[in-house]
Amino acid sequence: MSDPRSASTRLGILLSTVRYEERRLLSELDRRGIPVARLDPRTMSFGPGDTEELKGMTVLNREISSQRAALAGESLEAFGARTVNDAAAIRVCGNKWSTYLRLRQDGVPTPTTLLAPTPEAGRAAVAALGYPAVIKPLSASWGNRVSLITDQYAAEAVLEHCAALPSAVARTVIVQEAVRPGSPDIRGIVVDGVCVGAITRSSSDWRNNVARGATVEQHAPDEEVHRLCVRAAAAVGATIAGVDLVERADGSHTVLEVNSRVEFQGFERATGVDVAARIVAAWTAEMIEVEEPV
Template sequence: MSDRPGRRPRPVGILLSTVRYEERRLLDELERRGIPAVRLDPRTLSFAPRDAERLVGMRVLNREISSQRAALTAESLEAFGAYPVNGATASRVCGNKWSTYVRLRQLGIPTPTTLLAPSPEAGREAIETVGYPAVVKPLSSSWGNRVSLITDRYAADAVLEHCAALPSAVTRTVIVQEAVRPGAPDIRGIVVDGVCVGVIVRAGGDWRNNVARGATVEQHPPDEEIQRLCVRAAAAVGARIAGVDLVEGADGHHLVLEVNSRVEFQGFERATGVDVAARIVEACVSEPTDVKVPV
């Protein structure tokens, strides 16, 4: 998106219901560039005529914390003529761990063996198939919530019985994934418009290595294989902006665990010195690019 010299920059929307470090950084960057920011709260957007008129042609940074609201609102924004970054497809796919796995698998991107388990019976069979230890994950979660490391049949029964008691078919459905070196450090790369802007290593906390659970973060040395995998994974889910989580397998090659379309980057910025907020805003105000999976 370009503006002629002397003309006021067009407003940029930012879709959010909670302002965290990342959203403050993005708002500050928009202000620094003199770009008016329009806050859009997905909890109150009804897409009435007064909403629709101002949305036509607007670029919108999708920073909604709820995966369901992020995907639903992105779809609605596109239908009413706005341009959410990331778009509805990326928001929907990244908001569902099984959908993410399917996309990665279809495009030949290495990822741990993953099985769908819509019932406790299917879950027990899936765990027996991948073997112990196994990881059980809900279709949608952040910060490692409801992610369990299953080391024996008793733990499997307890977790699957809990899932079976949840109120909807979606929350009762889980994925079962092979545990790749649980407790070992994992890796996150951030991709913006087809470029991996940096990579970090997360370690400590508990076996999930989430910063929210106390993991430490440091910069990862440059690695072409990791950077290439991050770019391919982001493109696979259609994301212009993505956080890609990987783990090193026993053979030394890397596997993609998850792709996040609304990536948190506080620890990343501190570890790498990369101004992620500036990169994201630049992507938002620039002309859209086709997201293609590199070979």
């Protein structure tokens, strides 16, 4: 990839780990002959000699660490770069309570959610919502530390564990209404205001994360799902987003979470949609032809 100091290189990609998604994006750039600077947030100090070349650069933020992604994004923007997604969206999506507030403020249907900074608040929240309920940390991926609470004993165990964690942020959780736990959920991907398609995820575990072995299949075109995905992405300010939804018993849908650095390996396999091409098109603002949305 190109040297970031090259005058012809006006695109950057922020990453520290190259996964399937990043390989696909880099391959798509190579296929189109588009030069890009690879920026590693672990080595960027943003000193005076390091920042001049960032002015006017457009940087795709694919950093795997939410904290590093937000810090580097804010820094890049302060030194004149444009980031996709921007740091504000990454901050919101990296905090489940912040995401809930944005969705709620914009009228996007989302499960009832309560903030619990202490075990006492957690007990009160579980009592208010009833069983089952879901306890989630403010920031986590792939279903880590997400617990389905079915009785008082489970609630006490999880809240006691959270209380023993080393920081106030780690100890703070949200308690969320459990909407049909164990049923399949839906992941839609939004790129530049368009829902490019959706998949259904199913698992023997109640958490339907592909990283935990969930199976995926293409979700039939659904106007309500596509509309909610676009609304959810707009609510958090994300140009590129993975939106997780679940169907309620009455057939309506509710948005669970929004991911600002979406993984799409299972999505591409199930739908045939070239997500990497769509992201590159939106990021580079090139007028190119891609498949019509599913």
